[in-house]
Amino acid sequence: MDVGFIGLGSMGHAMAANLLQAGHTLRVWNRSPDKADDLVARGAQRAGRPADCVSSDGLVVTMLSDDAALEAVVAGPDGIGERLAAGGIHISMSTIAPSTSSRLAALHVSRGAAYVAAPVFGRPDAAATKLLFVLMAGPQEACTRILPLLEAMGQKVFQIGQDPAQANIIKLGGNFMIMAAIEAMAETMTLGEKFGVAREKMMEVLTQSILPAPLFVNYGRQIANHSYEPARFKLSLGLKDANLVLAAAGSKQVPMPLAGMMQNRFLSSMAKGRGEFDWTAAALGVSEDAGSGSAA
Structure with missing residues (x-):
């Protein structure tokens, strides 16, 4: 397929590289143009502006850091919103608010195009090895058309339904559960330390018995070793996601006290200059x- x-x-870089490897034709745009250099060397075409990435009835994938960046690329000057029309599909893979997803979907529909939310679970190493889990929600015809693209970037595609916002709320729910797991593992290891149990031993026992899931194994190793650089997912983005979770919860009058606690944990970490650390640095x-001092 011809894809923007x-x-x-x-x-995004790893995901785009997998599309190239799968034989798709790519037109790419990034705010920092040099990040596209190696993809262009491998056959991708460099676009001068977001709108140049897609034809009116074409396909365009966005993988951006937050809601503001996504809305600028869609509705801002030279955005894809001015280009997409009947037959065009915007595949939004960013972690954003459900309300943003609904608003962009309405914008595209008003111009005859389709909008599919397809956020992912997985970090850059999973993206590079096509091990992402993709959540897909949008009009059925559009979802059927783009399924081969999503399968080229992940190990499993979950078909959620026709309301794009539902994929985004599942993504936020998953990220909230990871935040909660980070806090629970950090508290457990710190408690063990106070009783003379090494952090590594605590996680060895727990991940080889009652909590063998990859999330606990991988994040637990980082927290046990206080290994927070380089970041695989920046702590500043963890704060962004905590804010999104609480905003969504507030819109439906759902109390989420643990999410509020994690928002404060991330805020405190940001105030201490840890925004560029991995989000496990909340530990x-x-x-x-607990009076154990700081390892970083």
Whole structure:
């Protein structure tokens, strides 16, 4: 397929590379043009502006850091919203608010195009090895058309339904559960330390018995070793997602006290200059609260 791809950060770059490897033709755009250099060397075409990534009835993927960046690329000057029309499909793979997803879907529909939300679970290493889990929601005809693209970027595609916002709320729910797991593991290891149990031993036992899931194994290893650089998912983005979770919860009058606690944990970490650390660095706050000092 002929595909536009916008957003070549650590996730987007790997995903675009997998589309190229699968034989698709790519037109790419990124705010920092040099991030496209190696993709262009491999056959991708560099676009001068977002709108140049897609024809009126074409396909365009966006993988951007937040809601504001996505809305600028869609509705801003030279955005894809001015180009997409009947037959065109915008595949939004960013982690954004459900309300943003609904608003963009309405914008595209008003111009005859389709909008599919397809956020992912997985970090850059999973993106590079096509091990992402993709959540797909939007008009059925559009979902059927883009399914081969999503399968080229992930190990499993979950078909959620026709309302794009539902894919985004599942993504936020998953990220909230990861935040909660980070806090629970950090508190557990810190408690063990106070009783003389090594952090690594605590996680060895738990991940080889009652919690063998990859999330606990991988994140637990990072937290046990206080290994927070380089970031696989920046703590600043964790705060962004905590804000999105609480905003969504507030819109439906759903109390989420644990999400509020994690928002404060991330805020405290940001105030201490840890925004560029991996979001597991929230565990440092647990150690500090317990009087164990800081490892970074």
